Amino acid sequence: MKARPAQADLTLRIRPTDLCRTPPKRPAADQFVAHLCSTGLGSVSYIVGRRDPEAPRWIVLDYATGGHERVWRRTRAHGDGVLSYTLVEDDSSSGYLTVA
Template sequence: MRRRLRAETQEPADAVLRLQPAELHDTAPFAPGGDRFVAELASPGLGACSFVLGPQGTPPPAWIVLDYADGQQRRWRRARRAGGRHFFTLAEDTASAGYVTTVA
């Protein structure tokens, strides 16, 4: 089976939401005004899920990327939607050795 390289799986820049660790929430935040989205970032092997409040006036992206100061990152891919919440699954993680290293 051939593994896909990151360059083969990248989305257009407008389909990616880039975050810093301080933008993650432990519980689902309230989305005031209805023009923001709440996303649940599933990281079952890393512990509890995290939540993100999307920027005002933007649709949910295909990917959410968490950038760390040391250049490491975690990448989640949009999986599904239930009610008002969008679910993302962890697809790549360079910040945790041995967990997820490539996009499947």
């Protein structure tokens, strides 16, 4: 994993197969739903993760080939309890997005 600010915060590593098009309705008490905002990429995705003991500050989508990844940072919770994450780094497409 690349060095990032707040490295000590929790990070969840996911695969493309973990992404959902719609938010799950009722996660278990020890789970959270994350909204991964990628409007510039023309897509919105959701994932369900386990609170261990809390939801992660970072979510990293790890591609199996080439060591590429997309990185989201937690921003806020929706009124329905869904956590929002904003895309801050994408090295899966040459020069698309890198934000500190």
